[in-house]
Amino acid sequence: MSMMDTISTEKFYGNKIQKRKFNSNVNWVKTYRVMPSHILGPTQYWEEFHRQVDALTAAAECSTKQDTLCIFAYQRPSDGSRRFVVAHPEVYWWYYKAKPQEERSSYEVIPKDSPCWLYLDLEYLVELNPLCNGSRMTKTLIDIIRVYLLTHYHLLCDRNNFLILDSTSSTKFSRHVIFTMKDMAFKDNLHVGKFIKTIYNDIMLYLNSDTQSHGILSQFNKADIEELLVETNHGKKLFVDNGVYTKNRQFRLYLSTKWGKQSYLTVSADCIHNPVNKCKEKELGVFLDSLISYFPNKQNLILLEFFNRSDVKTQLYSKIPIQYNNMDDNQISPYPEIDEYVSNLVDPGKIRIAKYSDKTKILRYEIYGNR
Structure with a gap:
């Protein structure tokens, strides 16, 4: 046989080779060019599910040290119903970026009890807050979070550790902010929620009191902190959504819009983020950095725990004991x-x-x- 001859997969592996069956009749991957595979590339595993619980189980069972699989939810353009995909993020990105812009309505599922980056959902109605400067408010909040991280975890970070995605429309200011630092994460999004809610409550208490001393917050101009308050249909609140830290939360993906709308999450003009995932394809790097729960090398992760301001811990992911009772x-x-x-x-x-x-x-x- 010459070196130029080719061998079919059936001949090489035998007739018993099996192709993976999908759990859904709807498989939008089939409508796009197949992603090229190579020996050092990510696994081509791809499964679609009707139920989120089945996708979570598959991702946990099929992930390996070499390939961390994530759960994505996408909405069908026809009726907005959701399907769940388990795939390596690079594989999902390959097909996701090929979809028409108006069909990109996808979410990352943040699994409960899984390491994740600190993330924020910032929003306010433009009509009720015509004088608000969302960019300046975002910077102030980021700087406050930086001081809290330094105070509680001795963690020194800069504004370039924060990826800012924007989907602001003429009616609504909307941003996602993700704190990214190599080998650093919160234990899970419940700990993130407790941390952010503590900051939220501190700010509200500080603004509603006559005292000028607060320790952390007194390091800032009080007028700058007051700018973080916005008018809503239910009174004044901070422009931070505290409802995004629930179990198995679905968080909108980079370049996605909510179903039926045309407000896509793109990198904000005032973002100075320093990439953690440095890829030849810049857009892929942004996509990977924007994923809240994607950590391909968990063994090196330092996990931040926040139960309350007097109970703050850090530990290595590799030191967490295996929970056989689960x-x-x-x-x-x-x-x-x-x-x-x-x-x-x-x-x-x-x-x-x-x-x-x-x-x-x-x-x-x-x-x-x-x-």
Whole structure:
């Protein structure tokens, strides 16, 4: 056989090769050019689901140390119904960027109990706040958060650690702000929520009191802090949405718009963000940096915990013990030490079923994800 001859996949692997079946009849990937694959590239895994819970399970089971899979939700242009996709972010980006702009209505699902970056959803109605300067307000809030991070975690950061995405329209100021720092994350978005809500409450208490001393906030001009208050249909509030820190939250993606609208999230003109994911394709780097829960190398992560202002901790992700009580009953045996040993032995594979026979004293494991 000459070096120029080609061998079909069927001949190379045999006739038993199987193609992955999708759990949804709707598969918009099929309408676009297939992403080229190479040996050092991300896994081409792609599954679509009707239910979010199924997507969360698949992402947890099929992610490996080499390939971290994420959950994305997209809305169908026809009726706005949502489908859930499990894929590597680079693979999702390949097909996502090819979609017509008006069909880009996608969200990242932030899994509960998963590391995530600090993120903010900032908004106010333009009609009720015609004199507000959203850019200046964003900078003030970022600077306040920087001082809180320094005070509670001794973490020194700059404005270029904050990625600012903007989808402001003629009727509504709207921004997403994401704090990005290599190998640094909050333990999960509930801890982010407690941290941001503490800052929110501190600001409200400071502005509603006669005192001029507050420690952290007294380092700022009080008039600048007062600018963060906006008029709403329910009275004055800060322009921070505190409702985005719930379990398995869906957070709109870079370049996406809400279904039926034309307000796309793009990099703000006043953003001076320093990329964490440096890619040849600049837009891909922005996309990866904008993902709240994407950390391809979790073992090096330093996790920030915030229970309250007097209970603040940091720890390495790799030091968090394995919680076997969160596993399904069929994944554990009466011997958790052996389970852990086998689990480490077959990594990046996982234990699907552990079977123990009292009669024969044999412990049998069924493994997947490892040849």
